[in-house]
Amino acid sequence: MLNSSLQQLGSALRAKKISSVELTQLYLDRIAALNPALNAYITTHAETSLAQARAADARLSGGTAQALTGIPIAQKDIFCAKGWRTTCGSKMLENFVAPYDAHVIGQFNSAGAVNLGKTNMDEFAMGSSNETSYFGAVKNPWDQNAVPGGSSGGSACAVAARLCAAATGTDTGGSIRQPAALCGISGLKPTYGTVSRYGMIAFASSLDQAGPMARSAEDLALLLNTMAGFDERDSTSLQRDKEDYARDLSKPLTGLRIGLPKEFFAEGLSSDVGKAVETAIAEYKKLGASIVEISLPNSKLSVPVYYVLAPAEASSNLSRFDGVRYGYRAPDYTDLADMYEKSRAQGFGAEVKRRIMIGTYVLSHGYYDAYYLQAQKIRRLIAQDFTDAFKQCDIIIGPTSPSTAFKLGEKGDDPVQMYLSDIYTIAVNLAGLPGMSIPCGFGAANMPVGLQIIGNYFAEAHMLNAAHQYQLATDWHVRTPNGI
Amino acid sequence: MFLANADVRKVARLARLAMDETEIEAARTQLSGIFALIAEMQAVDTQGIAPMSHAQDVAQRLREDIVTEANQRELFQSIAPQVEAGLYLVPQVIE
Numbered sequence A: 001m002l003n004s005s006l007q008q009l010g011s012a013l014r015a016k017k018i019s020s021v022e023l024t025q026l027y028l029d030r031i032a033a034l035n036p037a038l039n040a041y042i043t044t045h046a047e048t049s050l051a052q053a054r055a056a057d058a059r060l061s062g063g064t065a066q067a068l069t070g071i072p073i074a075q076k077d078i079f080c081a082k083g084w085r086t087t088c089g090s091k092m093l094e095n096f097v098a099p100y101d102a103h104v105i106g107q108f109n110s111a112g113a114v115n116l117g118k119t120n121m122d123e124f125a126m127g128s129s130n131e132t133s134y135f136g137a138v139k140n141p142w143d144q145n146a147v148p149g150g151s152s153g154g155s156a157c158a159v160a161a162r163l164c165a166a167a168t169g170t171d172t173g174g175s176i177r178q179p180a181a182l183c184g185i186s187g188l189k190p191t192y193g194t195v196s197r198y199g200m201i202a203f204a205s206s207l208d209q210a211g212p213m214a215r216s217a218e219d220l221a222l223l224l225n226t227m228a229g230f231d232e233r234d235s236t237s238l239q240r241d242k243e244d245y246a247r248d249l250s251k252p253l254t255g256l257r258i259g260l261p262k263e264f265f266a267e268g269l270s271s272d273v274g275k276a277v278e279t280a281i282a283e284y285k286k287l288g289a290s291i292v293e294i295s296l297p298n299s300k301l302s303v304p305v306y307y308v309l310a311p312a313e314a315s316s317n318l319s320r321f322d323g324v325r326y327g328y329r330a331p332d333y334t335d336l337a338d339m340y341e342k343s344r345a346q347g348f349g350a351e352v353k354r355r356i357m358i359g360t361y362v363l364s365h366g367y368y369d370a371y372y373l374q375a376q377k378i379r380r381l382i383a384q385d386f387t388d389a390f391k392q393c394d395i396i397i398g399p400t401s402p403s404t405a406f407k408l409g410e411k412g413d414d415p416v417q418m419y420l421s422d423i424y425t426i427a428v429n430l431a432g433l434p435g436m437s438i439p440c441g442f443g444a445a446n447m448p449v450g451l452q453i454i455g456n457y458f459a460e461a462h463m464l465n466a467a468h469q470y471q472l473a474t475d476w477h478v479r480t481p482n483g484i
Numbered sequence B: 001m002f003l004a005n006a007d008v009r010k011v012a013r014l015a016r017l018a019m020d021e022t023e024i025e026a027a028r029t030q031l032s033g034i035f036a037l038i039a040e041m042q043a044v045d046t047q048g049i050a051p052m053s054h055a056q057d058v059a060q061r062l063r064e065d066i067v068t069e070a071n072q073r074e075l076f077q078s079i080a081p082q083v084e085a086g087l088y089l090v091p092q093v094i095e
Helices: A006-014 A020-038 A046-062 A103-111 A153-160 A177-183 A217-227 A271-286 A299-320 A336-347 A350-363 A369-389 A415-422 A426-431 A460-473 B005-014 B021-043 B073-077
Strands: A041-043 A072-076 A114-119 A166-171 A186-189 A209-214 A257-261 A290-294 A395-399 A435-442 A448-455
Touching (some): A006 A020, A006 A046, A006 A217, A020 A072, A020 A114, A046 A114, A072 A103, A072 A153, A103 A114, A103 A217, A114 A153, A153 A166, A153 A177, A153 A209, A166 A177, A166 A186, A166 A217, A177 A186, A177 A435, A177 A448, A186 A217, A186 A460, A209 A217, A217 A435, A271 A290, A271 A435, A299 A350, A299 A369, A299 A415, A299 A426, A299 B021, A350 A369, A369 A426, A369 B021, A395 A460, A435 A460, B005 B021
Parallel strands (some): A072 A166, A257 A290, A257 A395
Antiparallel strands (some): A041 A114, A166 A209, A186 A209, A186 A435, A435 A448
16 A cells, blocks of 8 residues: 555545545554654644545545545645644744645645645755754655755655655755655656745745655656646746646657756766666667757856845745744843844744845845846846757756765755755756656665756646656666665 | 955844854854855856846736735734734834
């Protein structure tokens, strides 16, 4: 049951081979046994999950079930879920019980899915290792001394350790793809504007995008069908016709043109990751694809550009945490300004404060043109590189992350080194393109390697097709960590 | 680029973050490293390039100026640090 696809689980539930209550209890028991070591979940609430499962079972009996009815899903703790504690990995929101549902949560609720709990994450999604969480680091199920990646590390760990059937994540600079790569699972960041940001706690609004994390491309397609769609409550939500992201899964890859950006295979890429990616490229050739070398000359600027734009937007978004309407308030203060300053100083962790300060600085008087405006201009150059590249190829393939999972604490004192672990993922967010990561082998110390697939705007169905055909020909995505 | 402690102190005040001198010094070192990374941007010629604020070129949607949310004052205030008689309490700001 733990290794069944979502489609198989759905069929088993509809055929009454298992009930949603039984399935939910199976996962709750696994969480109780394994989560103390892995720390993938911040909050579980068995009673609420089981009540949803009972409602799903009634719906399954009533014949009104949909594809995901009764399936237990883990939700990243960045999504507000009514009545659920929603912390965003921060002391600031340690006791925040969301008074409403995020659009994504509402979509899963309408589909009859079961909310299994809220997964751990880097504080306010700022991190690439899950070590900035106020609730402690998540462990990588392949090696508990290694990081799971971040910021959606709890979701990636939960999927890899079979502590849920599937999970949600969000990706601002690689936060779905990098942990998916480091934990050996599949994850998709859709085109910006595809999934509503309503009720998703904001980090950098022009980059933030929610997406599914699961064991296979086939599962991702099913989840994205539920998550995607226009929502008038998000001013950047795109008005497009509803599409079936699974529609192209079974198409052959004959004639597919794959672009390999030479910048993604240059200095900085670990040899073990490079080797696994090369093997995957050879597999794609066997499946009928042709290879084109492309260039993304401005992609090397994506890290500096990102570390201007994302902190600038974050400093503005996080100004709402003032200890007045919700969230942490310092116990002692002398006046209003002191209350703001102490509540924020005590409520936010070091990395969040660092990014608020970068953002405040680059937006401050006299620096706006030199930093913020310059970064926005280079952002256009980065996006233009992709537009040019997609004239020569259908999808772009490369590594998701320059190395496999690093050890806990290894990069803790050096923010710049940590930022560079997102070097291949950030440009995709800046351009607003869809990107995904799928397992493509193992590197040194038997740690998973992720293959990144980047598509043109709205090419999710095409990318999922390329990923699914690869997963039919290989078995990397079905491997499980020892002891799982 | 090198930041001085005075720059960090000013930014911390603008960002409403209380910081003592030890934290200011630590932040200065780390922020200087990050700004050295960011400085790579400065050499790029961007003359004539329009800034890109959003990934898709879409216009801001407008909606009718009507109330769409129900009043849930009690629910929303139930998660506030301090409320009284339906009002949020903060330290006195007017003598």
